[in-house]
Amino acid sequence: MMTPYHSADRMQGIQPFRVMELLARARRLEAEGRDIVHMEIGEPDFPTPEPVVRAVTRAIAKGDVHYTPATGLSVLRDAIAGFYRQRYGVEVDAARVVVTPGASGALLLVLGVILNPGQSVLMADPGYPCNRNFVRFLEGRSLAVPVTADSDYQLTAEIVARHWDETTRAVLVASPSNPTGTLIPQAELRAIHEIVQQRGGILIVDEIYHGLVYKGKAQTALALDGDVFVINSFSKYFGLTGWRIGWMVAPQAAIADLDKLAQNLFLAAPTPAQYAALAAFEPETRRILEQRRAAFKQRRDYLLPALRGLGFDIPVNPQGAFYLYANCERFTDDSLQFAETLLEQVGIAVTPGLDFGSNQAEKHLRFAYTTSMERLEEGIRRLKNYL
Amino acid sequence: MMTPYHSADRMQGIQPFRVMELLARARRLEAEGRDIVHMEIGEPDFPTPEPVVRAVTRAIAKGDVHYTPATGLSVLRDAIAGFYRQRYGVEVDAARVVVTPGASGALLLVLGVILNPGQSVLMADPGYPCNRNFVRFLEGRSLAVPVTADSDYQLTAEIVARHWDETTRAVLVASPSNPTGTLIPQAELRAIHEIVQQRGGILIVDEIYHGLVYKGKAQTALALDGDVFVINSFSKYFGLTGWRIGWMVAPQAAIADLDKLAQNLFLAAPTPAQYAALAAFEPETRRILEQRRAAFKQRRDYLLPALRGLGFDIPVNPQGAFYLYANCERFTDDSLQFAETLLEQVGIAVTPGLDFGSNQAEKHLRFAYTTSMERLEEGIRRLKNYL
Numbered sequence: 001m002m003t004p005y006h007s008a009d010r011m012q013g014i015q016p017f018r019v020m021e022l023l024a025r026a027r028r029l030e031a032e033g034r035d036i037v038h039m040e041i042g043e044p045d046f047p048t049p050e051p052v053v054r055a056v057t058r059a060i061a062k063g064d065v066h067y068t069p070a071t072g073l074s075v076l077r078d079a080i081a082g083f084y085r086q087r088y089g090v091e092v093d094a095a096r097v098v099v100t101p102g103a104s105g106a107l108l109l110v111l112g113v114i115l116n117p118g119q120s121v122l123m124a125d126p127g128y129p130c131n132r133n134f135v136r137f138l139e140g141r142s143l144a145v146p147v148t149a150d151s152d153y154q155l156t157a158e159i160v161a162r163h164w165d166e167t168t169r170a171v172l173v174a175s176p177s178n179p180t181g182t183l184i185p186q187a188e189l190r191a192i193h194e195i196v197q198q199r200g201g202i203l204i205v206d207e208i209y210h211g212l213v214y215k216g217k218a219q220t221a222l223a224l225d226g227d228v229f230v231i232n233s234f235s236k237y238f239g240l241t242g243w244r245i246g247w248m249v250a251p252q253a254a255i256a257d258l259d260k261l262a263q264n265l266f267l268a269a270p271t272p273a274q275y276a277a278l279a280a281f282e283p284e285t286r287r288i289l290e291q292r293r294a295a296f297k298q299r300r301d302y303l304l305p306a307l308r309g310l311g312f313d314i315p316v317n318p319q320g321a322f323y324l325y326a327n328c329e330r331f332t333d334d335s336l337q338f339a340e341t342l343l344e345q346v347g348i349a350v351t352p353g354l355d356f357g358s359n360q361a362e363k364h365l366r367f368a369y370t371t372s373m374e375r376l377e378e379g380i381r382r383l384k385n386y387l
Numbered sequence: 388m389m390t391p392y393h394s395a396d397r398m399q400g401i402q403p404f405r406v407m408e409l410l411a412r413a414r415r416l417e418a419e420g421r422d423i424v425h426m427e428i429g430e431p432d433f434p435t436p437e438p439v440v441r442a443v444t445r446a447i448a449k450g451d452v453h454y455t456p457a458t459g460l461s462v463l464r465d466a467i468a469g470f471y472r473q474r475y476g477v478e479v480d481a482a483r484v485v486v487t488p489g490a491s492g493a494l495l496l497v498l499g500v501i502l503n504p505g506q507s508v509l510m511a512d513p514g515y516p517c518n519r520n521f522v523r524f525l526e527g528r529s530l531a532v533p534v535t536a537d538s539d540y541q542l543t544a545e546i547v548a549r550h551w552d553e554t555t556r557a558v559l560v561a562s563p564s565n566p567t568g569t570l571i572p573q574a575e576l577r578a579i580h581e582i583v584q585q586r587g588g589i590l591i592v593d594e595i596y597h598g599l600v601y602k603g604k605a606q607t608a609l610a611l612d613g614d615v616f617v618i619n620s621f622s623k624y625f626g627l628t629g630w631r632i633g634w635m636v637a638p639q640a641a642i643a644d645l646d647k648l649a650q651n652l653f654l655a656a657p658t659p660a661q662y663a664a665l666a667a668f669e670p671e672t673r674r675i676l677e678q679r680r681a682a683f684k685q686r687r688d689y690l691l692p693a694l695r696g697l698g699f700d701i702p703v704n705p706q707g708a709f710y711l712y713a714n715c716e717r718f719t720d721d722s723l724q725f726a727e728t729l730l731e732q733v734g735i736a737v738t739p740g741l742d743f744g745s746n747q748a749e750k751h752l753r754f755a756y757t758t759s760m761e762r763l764e765e766g767i768r769r770l771k772n773y774l
Contacts, residue, residue, distance in 0.1 A: 004587045004614060005640040008503050016647040020457070047450040056659075057444050063434040065629040070407070101488055101631065104653055116395050117504065117526055133651040139504055139526055200391050227391060242452040242658030244488065244631075253392040260403040264520040266491055270657045271629030272443075 013136040017129060019351040022339060026349045037379035039367045040349040042178065043241045044296075044322070048276070049288045052240070055279030056272055065271050070262040071255075072099025072247070073274050079281050080247055088220045096226075096249050098258050099277070101269045103208050103233035103246035107134050108265065110229045110248060111170075113257040114202050115140045119169035121204075124155050125357035126325065126364070128178045128206070132357075141167065146359035149315035153180040153325070157191035164199055171196050174206035175221075176213060179356045179366040180325040181318025186219045193224045204229045208246075209321040211237025211289070214297040218320065227251045234273075236321070237289060238280040245273035296322050299369035299376055306380045307367065310387055322369050325356075329363040331387065339365060346386045348379050400523040404516060406738040409726060413736045424766035426754045427736040429565065430628045431683075431709070435663070436675045439627070442666030443659055452658050457649040458642075459486025459634070460661045466668050467634055475607045483613075483636050485645050486664070488656045490595050490620035490633035494521050495652065497616045497635060498557075500644040501589050502527045506556035508591075511542050512744035513712065513751070515565045515593070519744075528554065533746035536702035540567040540712070544578035551586055558583050561593035562608075563600060566743045566753040567712040568687075568705025573606045580611045591616045595633075596708040598624025598676070601684040605707065614638045621660075623708070624676060625667040632660035683709050686756040686763055693767045694754065697774055709756050712740075716750040718774065726752060733773045735766050 019040050026036045059065070071077065074094070081094040100106040107130065115121065117139035123131055125144035132142035145163050147153045155173055171192065175184040184192070189205070196203045205221035207230055221228045233246035246269075250258055262268070279285060303324060308314055313327035332338040336352040343349050353364030369376060406427050413423045435443075446452070458464065461481070468481040487493040494517065502508065504526035510518055512531035519529035532550050534540045542560050558579065562571040571579070576592070583590045592608035594617055608615045620633035633656075637645055649655070666672060690711060695701055700714035719725035723739040730736050740751030756763060 004584060004589055005501070005638050007641075007644050008499065008501055010503075011500055011644050011647070014647060014651060016643075017650055020650060043454055048447065048452050053447055056447060060435065060440055060443060065435050065627075067430055067629050101657075102654060104651075108652060112395065112524065113398055114392070114395055116397075130651045137499065137648075137652070197391065202391055240452075242454050242655070244654070244657040251392050254394075256403075257394050257398050260398070260401060261524075263404055263407060264401060264491075264517045265495060265524070267489060267631070268629070270488075270631040270660060272659055273657060 010136055010139070014133045015129070018336060018355050022343055022349055022351070026343060029343070035347055036343070037348045037375050037382065038371055039369070039379055040351045041370055042368055043370055044236065044239050044292070045370050045372065046239050046292050048240060049280070049285045051282055051284045052276050052279040056276045059275035060272060064275060068268045068271055068274060070266070070268050071259050072097070072269060073278070076274050076278050079278055083281060084220065084222060088223065090220055090223050092222055092249055093252070096252055096255060098248050098250060098255070098262065099269045099274060100246045100248060100262070101266050102235065102244045103206070103231050104130065105266060105269065106231045106246050106248040107131065109258050109261055110204055110231065110250065111135060111138050111140070112261050113254055115169055118167065120167045122155065122160060122163055122168060122171045124153065124173065124177065125359040126153065126179055126353065126361070127357060128174060129355050131172055140169070143168070144357050152182040152316050153177060154182055154184045155192065156188055157195050160192050160195050164195070168199070168201060170202040170204055172204045172206065174208065175218065176209040176318070176320030178209065178321055179323045179351070180316070181321040181323045182316055183213065183218060183319050189221055190224055193221070193228065197225070197227070202229065204231065206231050208233040209236050212293060212296060212322060213320040214300060215319045222249055234277045234280055237293070238277070239289065239292065240273065240276055240280060243270065243273035243276050245269055245277050296369065299373060302373065303367065303369050303376055310380070310383055324367045324369070326365050326367060327363050328365050333362060335362050335365050346382045348382055397523055397526070401520045402516070405723060405742050409730060409736055409738070413730060416730070422734055423730070424735045424762050424769065425758055426756070426766055427738045428757055429755055430757055431623065431626050431679070432757050432759065433626050433679050436626060436667070436672045438669055438671045439663050439666045443663045446662035447659060451662060455655045455658055455661060457653070457655050458646050459484070459656060460665070463661050463665050466665055470668060471607065471609060475610065477607055477610050479609055479636055480639070483639055483642060485635050485637060485642070485649065486656045486661060487633045487635060487649070488653050489622065489631045490593070490618050491517065492653060492656065493618045493633050493635040494518065496645050496648055497591055497618065497637065498522060498525050498527070499648050500641055502556055505554065507554045509542065509547060509550055509555060509558045511540065511560065511564065512746040513540065513566055513740065513748070514744060515561060516742050518559055530555070531744055539569040539703050540564060541569055541571045542579065543575055544582050547579050547582050551582070555586070555588060557589040557591055559591045559593065561595065562605065563596040563705070563707030565596065565708055566710045566738070567703070568708040568710045569703055570600065570605060570706050576608055577611055580608070580615065584612070584614065589616065591618065593618050595620040596623050599680060599683060599709060600707040601687060602706045609636055621664045621667055624680070625664070626676065626679065627660065627663055627667060630657065630660035630663050632656055632664050683756065686760060689760065690754065690756050690763055697767070697770055711754045711756070713752050713754060714750050715752050720749060722749050722752050733769050735769055
């Protein structure tokens with residue numbers, strides 16, 4: 001008898017990450033004894049900060065491992081509100097904070113409460129690949145607008161106004177961006193917000209890479225208005241990747257819906273991770289995190305000129321995150337094939353542009369500087385020999 | 388300027404859990420110094436087993452807190468496959484196991500990969516409230532079929548055949564059931580599976596309360612056929628609630644889709660929870676869990692006759708889970724109001740039937756025996772005085 005399984009239609013529109021296949025192949029090569037320089041992974045190489053480990057171990061030993069309210073521990077929501085006050089000078093009511101299982105959980109919640117089937121969400125191409133997949137999952141349509149170095153690979157108010165149509169429900173921007181590491185200047189973000197507000201739409205700002213900014217200081221979109229949805233994560237600056245913990249700050253009017261949806265989809269974010277997040281705000285942890293930020297900056301300052309020197313075109317200096325988005329058309333017109341070659345023949349794992357959209361994707365690679373200076377130098381040595 | 392927030396249509400069809408409001412009110416009463424007997428919470432009162440605490444603490448200290456593959460640590464998938472071999476004598480390929488952020492994550496994934504908008508899922512009313520909300524979230528329709536004591540509050544093959552129509556894509560059953568604690572006999576489940584298979588549909592079996600069965604031994608639906616989706620959790624028998632960790636076993640043909648969707652929706656289940664789950668299978672842990680199962684049985688054997696003696700009608704002896712679903716029409720025709728009265732005036736928190744559907748919901752309450760014998764006895768004393 002035939003298996004009755006066949007995919008729901010939405011699965012045709014949801015692509016797997018190419019990098020996962022590359023990563024699996026890299027692991028197989030390593031198992032065979034090959035040495036691979038990992039510049040593909042969007043995960044900091046640093047361990048969980050020691051004060052966080054101590055706090056979580058204490059919480060687990062005490063038995064603080066029961067379900068929390070769906071929007072998170074109230075002490076953690078308070079701490080997040082305090083973080084905005086202290087870091088950005090912005091007052092945020094703790095009641096507007098929703099703790100989520102990673103920023104992924106936050107994206108699913110916010111799109112779940114605002115987006116009807118058939119409605120569209122404006123976003124930049126290249127951009128974080130899950131964004132368009134979340135939209136497809138909810139039967140919406142993502143309008144991925146090709147962006148170039150001219151706008152620092154970001155949407156602008158002008159671009160938003162030009163692409164807005166009657167189906168548009170929301171604009172989703174990321175500052176700093178994955179994969180390009182570029183920011184949206186606050187004045188531009190304000191202009192985008194005004195357009196969105198005039199159109200009666202929703203502005204969602206992904207601030208997941210806040211904290212990892214190497215020039216100037218990122219401002220939060222929460223300074224603009226109480227109607228913006230801001231998404232953040234403890235995975236990147238705070239380094240708590242595998243714990244799966246993030247948050248969002250939402251308009252007060254949306255909180256009851258978000259609470260209701262979180263109850264159903266997740267029950268709550270993992271409790272040990274919530275205690276980890278709480279300890280991530282402690283001064284001792286923050287000192288460690290600032291040292292790590294300095295290490296990331298040093299890596300960027302090495303890798304950026306090194307790649308340019310080899311012939312990769314990186315027209316905009318990325319100010320944040322831990323990625324360089326490099327044009328490789330001097331070497332190839334098929335960056336997926338090129339990434340496979342770099343892995344198999346050169347022992348370097350990088351992410352092909354196809355994972356971030358279709359805008360000149362075949363001409364781009366993303367290099368992550370989530371590995372040590374020594375390994376980055378080894379990677380550059382290998383690249384140089386090969387090229 | 389008006390806030391542009393308004394809910395997506397799906398939010399109208401998704402209800403919050405009434406019990407959450409009751410729980411919040413109970414907490415406020417406790418803060419005022421009142422003593423409340425908690426029989427509302429679907430969370431075992433036991434702490435994380437000591438061997439699990441030790442194993443997790445070790446993993447965290449070692450730095451095993453990075454992202455895992457989207458389908459979970461391969462050692463954990465192997466351990467889950469081994470669990471089916473050892474406990475049920477059923478061979479399951481580890482490649483068919485998907486580790487998820489709680490059983491909630493598994494439900495979202497399986498419905499995500501099989502269900503198109505407008506398609507319907509057959510399920511029992513009363514039943515776990517999130518099931519119909521997951522279906523609504525994905526623009527599907529849940530067909531909640533009223534079930535009675537005549538079928539042990541479960542769907543039967545006859546009921547499935549009678550309600551199947553051209554929009555039906557899947558049947559979702561839970562054995563043991565929340566809120567009724569009843570099981571589906573394996574022969575009946577086989578008959579349901581045959582009907583579903585004949586119709587070219589999908590059978591999803593929620594085995595979340597497996598392990599907490601007090602008479603006989605539950606058999607897994609995986610013994611029927613490789614085309615069944617089975618969902619399970621580490622929250623109930625294994626007692627790892629706040630960790631948010633569960634799993635599913637799926638047909639081989641669905642694994643690539645599930646992997647892809649898990650990558651996008653979750654990245655992966657929380658890593659510390661995966662190490663906790665791994666330790667949950669150790670013999671030392673299993674001995675502790677079996678003692679707890681005996682404690683739950685003792686509680687059920689006390690609470691069931693005690694409630695009946697007070698005039699609650701519980702026509703079927705529940706064989707599993709930790710719930711009693713009691714008809715309270717002798718006392719009220721509004722169980723929500725009655726639950727509020729019991730909380731405010733009697734100091735007992737229970738869950739109103741409305742949380743589980745609309746089938747005679749106003750005549751039912753769910754009592755959870757997730758608290759100690761002493762507290763259950765205190766609850767019965769208070770109830771007796773009041774009634």
